[in-house]
Amino acid sequence: MAAGNPFGILNKRFVRVPLGFVAMSAASLLAFHVGHDAAQGLFGSKAEAATGVKAPAKPGSAPAKLAAAATAPQTQPASKQDDPFVVKSILDIKGPIKFGEWYWNESDATPGPLVVTVDLQARTMSVFRDGHEIGATAILKGYGDKPTPTGVFPITQKDADHISNIYDVPMPWMLRLTNDGITIHGSKVEAGYATNGCIGVPNPFAKRLFKEAKIGTKVIVTDGKRIGVGDPILVQQDETGA
Numbered sequence: 001m002a003a004g005n006p007f008g009i010l011n012k013r014f015v016r017v018p019l020g021f022v023a024m025s026a027a028s029l030l031a032f033h034v035g036h037d038a039a040q041g042l043f044g045s046k047a048e049a050a051t052g053v054k055a056p057a058k059p060g061s062a063p064a065k066l067a068a069a070a071t072a073p074q075t076q077p078a079s080k081q082d083d084p085f086v087v088k089s090i091l092d093i094k095g096p097i098k099f100g101e102w103y104w105n106e107s108d109a110t111p112g113p114l115v116v117t118v119d120l121q122a123r124t125m126s127v128f129r130d131g132h133e134i135g136a137t138a139i140l141k142g143y144g145d146k147p148t149p150t151g152v153f154p155i156t157q158k159d160a161d162h163i164s165n166i167y168d169v170p171m172p173w174m175l176r177l178t179n180d181g182i183t184i185h186g187s188k189v190e191a192g193y194a195t196n197g198c199i200g201v202p203n204p205f206a207k208r209l210f211k212e213a214k215i216g217t218k219v220i221v222t223d224g225k226r227i228g229v230g231d232p233i234l235v236q237q238d239e240t241g242a
Contacts, residue, residue, distance in 0.1 A: 084112040085234040087227060088131035097124060100190025102137035102205040109134045114217050115233050116184075116209070118199055120148055121224040125184075125201060127209060128233060135208065140189055140200030148197050148221065152234075153177035155217045160210060167196065173206035175213055184209070184219065 089108050097103070112130025119125075120141050127135035141148040155175045162174035162185065171185035177199075186207070187193075187200030199221075201209070218234065227233070 083232075084130045085115065086131050086232050087128070087133070087229050090126075090133040090229065091136050093136060097136065097138045099138050099192045100188075100202055102135070102202045104135045104205065104208055106134045108132050114212055114214070116213070116217065116219040117233065118148075118219065118221040119224065119226070120150070120221065125199065127212065129212070131233070134212075135205065137201050137205045138189060140187055140193060140195050140198075142197035143194045146195075146197045148195070148199060149178070149182060150221045150223050153182075153219045153221065155213055155215055155219060158210060158213070158215065171198070172203060173210040175210065175217075175219075177219055 091103050091105055093103055106129070109129045109132040115128045117126045117128070118139065123139050123141060125135075125137050125139050126133050155177065156179075157174070157176035159174045159176075160172065162171045162183075163169070164171050164181075166181055171183060173186045175184040177183055182197050182199075184199045184201060184206070186203035186205075187195070187198075189200055189202045193200075220233070
């Protein structure tokens with residue numbers, strides 16, 4: 001597991017999820033787009049990614065997880081404590097997560113359904129079991145004419161030793177999200193490259209997620225929404241298909 005990041009900048013860390021709740025976060029300042037990514041000067045240009053796409057990056061820099069974890073316990077109504085799709089706890093991560101860093105801690109988790117959330121603006125992924133965050137990492141995403149799509153996607157295929165039939169490159173611990181090739185898979189995230197639309201995570205994190213995830217596990221991808229402890233992860237299930 002990666003060491004904690006020394007650059008703590010906020011006092012409370014929020015978990016990124018979609019579906020129209022809580023105001024747009026300060027992470028919108030970190031939105032990136034190939035070709036005009038002058039935002040805050042955080043990322044410089046890089047050589048071609050393993051997937052064949054160029055994207056801005058800077059060695060050692062990272063998307064903000066945008067907050068440190070709350071240290072004091074937060075109480076919830078009894079009805080929410082029993083809801084597996086309500087955030088009950090988040091990992092104690094103080095500060096941003098750098099490319100290549102990842103966290104995994106199941107000590108507070110209880111048995112229950114798994115939900116994965118991705119925020120493209122913050123470039124982070126969170127993994128929840130029964131409402132408890134058990135994993136978090138920085139991600140790679142797609143840019144330009146190959147963006148990572150947003151929405152709610154059930155995992156439809158798992159392949160630990162997948163090779164892309166489009167780009168002929170390894171995609172270890174692959175979890176398929178769409179029929180046109182969008183997946184979660186292990187990648188050299190520390191290099192800060194882009195993808196062709198897939199969600200790249202560090203290989204050790206990908207392996208753990210692969211073990212936990214099942215066919216049908218929901219992956220929620222948004223672009224700048226956030227919630228905190230006590231808020232729903234999945235809402236309006238009939239409308240979203242979740």
